Amino acid sequence: MAEEFEFFTGSMDDMSGIGTQKSLHMIFLVDNSGSMRGGGRMDAVNEAFQRMIPALQKMQEQVQDAFTIYLSILAFNEDPEWVTTPAEIAYYVHSPIAASQYVTYYSRAFQELNQKLSRSEFLGQGGKMAAPYIMLLTDGAPTEGDDYETALEELKHNAWFKLAQRYAVLIGADTINDPNARRAVSSFVDGNEEGILDAADAEAIAQSVSAKTIIIMDQMTKRRGVAGGEEIQKGKDADPYPDFGTFPGGEDPDVLFPDFDTGDTAEGEDPFFDPDLQF
Numbered sequence: 685m686a687e688e689f690e691f692f693t694g695s696m697d698d699m700s701g702i703g704t705q706k707s708l709h710m711i712f713l714v715d716n717s718g719s720m721r722g723g724g725r726m727d728a729v730n731e732a733f734q735r736m737i738p739a740l741q742k743m744q745e746q747v748q749d750a751f752t753i754y755l756s757i758l759a760f761n762e763d764p765e766w767v768t769t770p771a772e773i774a775y776y777v778h779s780p781i782a783a784s785q786y787v788t789y790y791s792r793a794f795q796e797l798n799q800k801l802s803r804s805e806f807l808g809q810g811g812k813m814a815a816p817y818i819m820l821l822t823d824g825a826p827t828e829g830d831d832y833e834t835a836l837e838e839l840k841h842n843a844w845f846k847l848a849q850r851y852a853v854l855i856g857a858d859t860i861n862d863p864n865a866r867r868a869v870s871s872f873v874d875g876n877e878e879g880i881l882d883a884a885d886a887e888a889i890a891q892s893v894s895a896k897t898i899i900i901m902d903q904m905t906k907r908r909g910v911a912g913g914e915e916i917q918k919g920k921d922a923d924p925y926p927d928f929g930t931f932p933g934g935e936d937p938d939v940l941f942p943d944f945d946t947g948d949t950a951e952g953e954d955p956f957f958d959p960d961l962q963f
């Protein structure tokens with residue numbers, strides 16, 4: 685029988701989180717293929733982390749009674765590697781990520797993320813769990829022959845990924861204008877173009893990645909009326925990305941587990957990647 689637990693959706697209508705900490709995971713998938721050496725791209729990604737970490741640590745101080753924020757970073761090229769596994773943001777010190785000499789395989793990064801988005805892996809802190817924040821950063825389309833679509837479809841059956849706040853950053857003018865790259869990341873964010881950030885140069889990379897992360901994390905930690913935060917009003921004026929992090933059937937903070945569309949499932953087959961999420 686699967687483990688029972690309380691799932692925290694991040695909506696503003698639920699009770700205050702004071703006295704019951706929730707784990708909130710930030711996960712970055714960072715392309716560190718050989719092309720990231722050009723134009724100061726890899727340096728700019730590292731600069732983005734250097735800019736955002738102090739702000740996130742200050743945020744953690746403000747919501748420490750309600751949330752524990754964790755950071756994980758997956759660097760990917762031909763083979764993905766976790767350069768940071770879940771680390772409490774309060775104690776995190778960023779070490780620069782180096783660009784490799786290899787090409788870009790989205791599929792292997794998606795497979796690795798799928799494996800780790802589980803109570804038996806990265807999400808094993810126990811208690812309530814906030815919807816994860818996941819950002820994909822890349823400066824190129826998937827390598828020819830990379831079957832990323834299959835890996836992504838499998839990832840979309842992972843309930844944690846389904847609920848996650850997801851964003852993607854296209855790095856460099858060539859990638860921004862590459863229809864194959866845009867198509868790949870668009871699928872990652874479920875076709876919501878507002879979830880895709882265009883960063884043409886080094887400063888745009890550092891600014892957009894850090895600013896977007898700080899804004900969204902601030903919203904995610906304040907929606908519950910936690911200590912030190914104000915409730916955010918509903919509506920597009922208050923939240924420019926209202927479609928992310930909500931249940932497919934409508935927002936309901938009292939639902940332990942939403943009814944996901946998992947497609948055709950054979951009798952007796954578990955439709956979700958993570959068995960911990962079953963009733």
